[in-house]
Amino acid sequence: MAQERQRLNRHWQQQLERARYETQEAERRYQLVDPANRLVARTLEQRWEQALRTQRQLEEEYDRFGQQRPPAVTEAERQRLLALAGDIPALWRDGRTTARQRKEVVRCLVERAVAKVANRSEAVAVTITWAGGFVSEHAIRRPVASYEQLSNYADLKERIMALREAGHCAADIAATLNAGGWRPPKRRETFTKDMVSQWLSRRGLNRDRPAAAQLRRHEWRLKDLAGKLGMEVSTLRLWRRRGWVNARQVAAAGCWIVWADAEERRRLGRLLELGKKRPRTTYPEALTVPKRRQQKG
Numbered sequence: 001m002a003q004e005r006q007r008l009n010r011h012w013q014q015q016l017e018r019a020r021y022e023t024q025e026a027e028r029r030y031q032l033v034d035p036a037n038r039l040v041a042r043t044l045e046q047r048w049e050q051a052l053r054t055q056r057q058l059e060e061e062y063d064r065f066g067q068q069r070p071p072a073v074t075e076a077e078r079q080r081l082l083a084l085a086g087d088i089p090a091l092w093r094d095g096r097t098t099a100r101q102r103k104e105v106v107r108c109l110v111e112r113a114v115a116k117v118a119n120r121s122e123a124v125a126v127t128i129t130w131a132g133g134f135v136s137e138h139a140i141r142r143p144v145a146s147y148e149q150l151s152n153y154a155d156l157k158e159r160i161m162a163l164r165e166a167g168h169c170a171a172d173i174a175a176t177l178n179a180g181g182w183r184p185p186k187r188r189e190t191f192t193k194d195m196v197s198q199w200l201s202r203r204g205l206n207r208d209r210p211a212a213a214q215l216r217r218h219e220w221r222l223k224d225l226a227g228k229l230g231m232e233v234s235t236l237r238l239w240r241r242r243g244w245v246n247a248r249q250v251a252a253a254g255c256w257i258v259w260a261d262a263e264e265r266r267r268l269g270r271l272l273e274l275g276k277k278r279p280r281t282t283y284p285e286a287l288t289v290p291k292r293r294q295q296k297g
Helices: 002-032 038-068 075-085 088-093 099-109 153-165 170-179 193-202 222-229 233-242 262-277
Strands: 110-117 123-130 135-141 219-221 246-250 255-259
Touching (some): 153 170, 153 193, 170 233, 219 222, 222 262, 233 255
Antiparallel strands (some): 246 255
8 A cells, every 4th residue: 555655656757757847837928029019928828827837726735645655654554454454254255345456466475376176076175375485285176168077977877767767757856956955067056957857868868668557537846736736846856755745657658647626625725824834833734744646457
């Protein structure tokens, strides 16, 4: 801050020096003119007066600048700067700190940073040499273009194939992977149903899969029943895991089928409405226990 103020002060001094020089030059020319040449004398006098006004205006502006920002750092400002230097995280997170200022902070704190990518994968080892000599090591994750670049791709592939062979659909596989902390490539943080389905299709793991499961009387696919009730599929999938719906899994098709007649749909509708009004309430057993299926086929 002291250096910046010295730079600004030199800039002002140069402007003032130039203004004083122009005033002196205008005065000298006026003094040298022949008084008999009134037209020239009047013009030179006007230029001298204009130079004097410009000089006075600059001097007034410089005085105001000096009052707002003294050439030397005050003791109060010095203490404020020392406090900020002692709490870099607060300085970094402050909304008034610009991106350019953050870069300046990094240049003051970091002497050298080395990043090493492991076999073109997402795994990056970063070594930072801080001002003062302390060295810290960090492991970060960078986005990569393909699954094959992931360092844990072999384990990920094995996990997806095991879930697929167990009869899980793409949505269930995605939910299981996300719950297990698996992460896809590029800049995505979680798996989606479409991502898993695309992965399976590209590797030919969907070729022998039946187009759809054969529905029986009062049976619904999760997506269709959710649409009928006006709710999210994820919520209905959660109810299925909790045992709040009467469901069966079709291993060949890799999906779940829910049985719900008119009475069951009314129960699920009341359960949905109660959840909207009182999301943190304890649901009554009458709404969470599914109706026993009376017939098959």
